[in-house]
Amino acid sequence: MKIEVWSDFVCPFCYIGKRRLEMALDQFPHKNEVDVEFKSFELDSNAPLYSGQNIHEVLASKYGMSIEEAKKNNERLGQQAGSIGLSFNFEEMKPTNTFDAHRLAKWAKVQEKEKAVTENLLLAYFTDSKNISDLEVLADIAEASGLDRENALDVLKDKTAYANDVRVDEGIAQQYGVSGVPYFIVNQKYAISGAQPLNTFVGALQKVWEEENPKPTFKNLSLDSTSDAFCSDDSCVVPPKDQ
Numbered sequence: 001m002k003i004e005v006w007s008d009f010v011c012p013f014c015y016i017g018k019r020r021l022e023m024a025l026d027q028f029p030h031k032n033e034v035d036v037e038f039k040s041f042e043l044d045s046n047a048p049l050y051s052g053q054n055i056h057e058v059l060a061s062k063y064g065m066s067i068e069e070a071k072k073n074n075e076r077l078g079q080q081a082g083s084i085g086l087s088f089n090f091e092e093m094k095p096t097n098t099f100d101a102h103r104l105a106k107w108a109k110v111q112e113k114e115k116a117v118t119e120n121l122l123l124a125y126f127t128d129s130k131n132i133s134d135l136e137v138l139a140d141i142a143e144a145s146g147l148d149r150e151n152a153l154d155v156l157k158d159k160t161a162y163a164n165d166v167r168v169d170e171g172i173a174q175q176y177g178v179s180g181v182p183y184f185i186v187n188q189k190y191a192i193s194g195a196q197p198l199n200t201f202v203g204a205l206q207k208v209w210e211e212e213n214p215k216p217t218f219k220n221l222s223l224d225s226t227s228d229a230f231c232s233d234d235s236c237v238v239p240p241k242d243q
Helices: 011-025 053-064 066-084 101-109 114-126 135-143 149-157 163-176 198-212
Strands: 001-006 035-040 181-188 192-195
Touching: 001 011, 011 066, 011 114, 011 192, 011 198, 035 101, 035 163, 053 066, 053 101, 053 114, 101 114, 101 135, 101 149, 114 163, 135 149, 163 181
Parallel strands: 001 035
Antiparallel strands: 001 181, 181 192
16 A cells, blocks of 8 residues: 655644554554655745744734734644644744755655654654754754765755655646645545544545455355355354255
């Protein structure tokens, strides 16, 4: 089973959805046969680099709400995150452009470190209040994920490196009609939109597995389907001679 996940590193529901998917996979008996691949999606490709504005101010301006309304909304998000073991530090969060972070993740994929870098980028932004558009910060994240720091920095300084990989993911999302994230596509046939409840992910995994791996059905060619000439856990009876 292959699950493709479109997400952005400054999207709170992407982190929540990722964790719920992981929790569902922990309950899934075929977990080792599931491949999860992360895809790039920028909520705002024109977002500026970190300007010093806090997340409450940015959201208030973007969605036309008051600072207090933004704070209450973030508080509810924080409680939702906390219920699954995540810690969101909204007071020190640094909203910023994520294109270079996505480029780093694409390079990490080639190095077979995509999952570690994806998790560490989300952790850096939501919990550790790092500026994930700062190249030095991104190089630190690469190193913490088991990658060579200097190589990561060289990749990041080349603004063309892995840029096309990011754009390809975003182009595919556009073709699929994906307008928001997180967005999960399973086996290129089934879709899950948003940070659904844990039970939804659990049920979806089981449903897809059953539909993609149906149990074989056989046509019974026995001359007498009522014959009891077989053994089961309950009995092993010898049928009469005329059978």
